[in-house]
Amino acid sequence: MSTLEIDWTRCDGHGLCASLLPGRIARDEWGFPVLTSTPVPDAEVVDVRRAVALCPALALRLERR
Amino acid sequence: MTATLRDPGTSTRTIGAPRLLAGLDRYATLDYAAHTATHGLLPSTDRPRLIALLDAIALTGRGGAGFPFAAKLRATPDGATVIVNGSESEPASCKDRTLLTRAPHLVLDGAVAVASAVRARHVTVAVHDATAAAAVQRAIAERAEIGYVRVERTPGGFVAGEARALHRGLHGGPARPPGRRAHLTRQGTLLSNVETFAQLAVALRLGPHRFRDTGPHAEPGTALLTLSGAVARPGVVEVPIGTPLGIVLDAAGAVGPRAVVLGGYHGAWRLPRPDLPLAPSTGLGAGVVAVVDERTCALGELARVTAWLAAQSAGQCGPCRFGLPALARDVASLLHGGDPALAVHHARVVDGRGACHHPDGAARFVTSGLGLLDDEIQRHRLGGCGRPVLGQLAVSA
Numbered sequence: 001m002s003t004l005e006i007d008w009t010r011c012d013g014h015g016l017c018a019s020l021l022p023g024r025i026a027r028d029e030w031g032f033p034v035l036t037s038t039p040v041p042d043a044e045v046v047d048v049r050r051a052v053a054l055c056p057a058l059a060l061r062l063e064r065r
Numbered sequence: 066m067t068a069t070l071r072d073p074g075t076s077t078r079t080i081g082a083p084r085l086l087a088g089l090d091r092y093a094t095l096d097y098a099a100h101t102a103t104h105g106l107l108p109s110t111d112r113p114r115l116i117a118l119l120d121a122i123a124l125t126g127r128g129g130a131g132f133p134f135a136a137k138l139r140a141t142p143d144g145a146t147v148i149v150n151g152s153e154s155e156p157a158s159c160k161d162r163t164l165l166t167r168a169p170h171l172v173l174d175g176a177v178a179v180a181s182a183v184r185a186r187h188v189t190v191a192v193h194d195a196t197a198a199a200a201v202q203r204a205i206a207e208r209a210e211i212g213y214v215r216v217e218r219t220p221g222g223f224v225a226g227e228a229r230a231l232h233r234g235l236h237g238g239p240a241r242p243p244g245r246r247a248h249l250t251r252q253g254t255l256l257s258n259v260e261t262f263a264q265l266a267v268a269l270r271l272g273p274h275r276f277r278d279t280g281p282h283a284e285p286g287t288a289l290l291t292l293s294g295a296v297a298r299p300g301v302v303e304v305p306i307g308t309p310l311g312i313v314l315d316a317a318g319a320v321g322p323r324a325v326v327l328g329g330y331h332g333a334w335r336l337p338r339p340d341l342p343l344a345p346s347t348g349l350g351a352g353v354v355a356v357v358d359e360r361t362c363a364l365g366e367l368a369r370v371t372a373w374l375a376a377q378s379a380g381q382c383g384p385c386r387f388g389l390p391a392l393a394r395d396v397a398s399l400l401h402g403g404d405p406a407l408a409v410h411h412a413r414v415v416d417g418r419g420a421c422h423h424p425d426g427a428a429r430f431v432t433s434g435l436g437l438l439d440d441e442i443q444r445h446r447l448g449g450c451g452r453p454v455l456g457q458l459a460v461s462a
Contacts, residue, residue, distance in 0.1 A: 008382035009244030009420045028414055032383040059244075 076300030152226030175262025311339025331426025
């Protein structure tokens with residue numbers, strides 16, 4: 001199992017992550033991500049990795065526990 | 066009536082026998098001779114003995130987070146850097162400045178004892194206040210054998226005093242919390258609050274049995290409080306841990322308290338229940354006891370501190386940068402009959418979404434205040450409470 005984390009000092013609220021992972025990430029009224037579910041089962045790691053790689057601010061991370 | 070805390074050391078008192086504040090009834094500042102006459106010489110120690118002592122007295126950090134000091138020491142590698150965090154950026158707190166200014170040798174004793182236990186290469190006392198920094202510098206100059214201890218002036222600001230922000234600032238970076246998790250201790254930095262080191266210096270002399278003479282079994286010893294707000298006698302008070310709030314309020318001359326802010330501005334609004342024990346486990350945090358009475362508009366006090374908390378954001382994390390000003394506007398709107406659901410919503414939105422705990426702490430402060438001031442909120446919806454905002458809760462410029 002891995003967990004999804006945000007480096008809040010980097011995140012600019014582009015919102016790409018929320019559109020790539022709509023079931024996992026919502027956006028608040030200023031556009032910043034709201035993680036609705038942080039544990040990532042192995043079956044979904046590929047999708048999540050893609051979102052991590054595409055974050056323009058390099059703010060999204062997948063941490064191994 | 067309204068306590069401003071710009072002048073630490075104006076008043077220190079004790080309930081029970083003084084430990085950290087011993088001698089301060091006779092001396093403005095304990096120089097090294099007065100210090101050793103009052104406390105005795107510092108016994109030598111090593112890592113196993115210090116860990117055993119800390120385990121026996123269950124000492125927790127006195128900067129607010131309350132982390133067990135023994136666990137911190139266990140995780141610290143040899144050759145680490147020891148940092149005494151004297152930033153004290155809580156506007157309603159002046160206990161650390163009081164210790165640094167008036168009993169600097171006690172703090173230094175704690176720091177050099179820890180330094181010898183972990184074979185530290187550097188010891189730094191990080192201080193914002195100029196008077197306190199000068200007092201520590203003078204104290205170091207009195208003791209040739211601890212000439213390696215450095216005093217560093219730190220920037221002000223609430224978030225700059227956060228452990229990782231302070232650490233970064235001392236290393237030439239911006240004094241803001243890093244975005245990634247950083248385990249300071251494992252990376253070789255043992256950082257704790259001023260009072261924690263002073264407690265340790267006292268414990269080394271008393272030994273575990275005498276240290277445990279006062280306070281509850283699970284949380285022995287004393288704690289320093291900073292009393293402010295609607296009290297006749299504001300100042301720093303040393304009390305046995307577990308002392309009931311009512312005794313402290315009576316001693317401070319609080320008449321008809323309406324609420325107390327306990328722990329600091331990341332702490333909580335509480336009803337002034339006389340039997341509430343003041344202890345780390347009941348939210349004592351950094352020792353702040355700020356009293357609000359019936360003469361001021363309590364909702365206005367809440368709004369004022371919330372605006373201050375929003376202004377203290379380092380501005381690097383979006384939810385804090387945008388969310389705290391929104392929260393401050395929501396709370397201010399309550400004065401004109403606004404809907405408390407807005408503030409409750411924004412408190413929930415910011416909670417846990419930042420590089421440090423500033424948004425979480427601000428959310429806790431506001432949520433607890435809203436819970437306690439429901440009748441005030443209703444009164445303001447019906448036209449206002451008719452009381453001025455006196456500024457009983459201190460905020461810094």
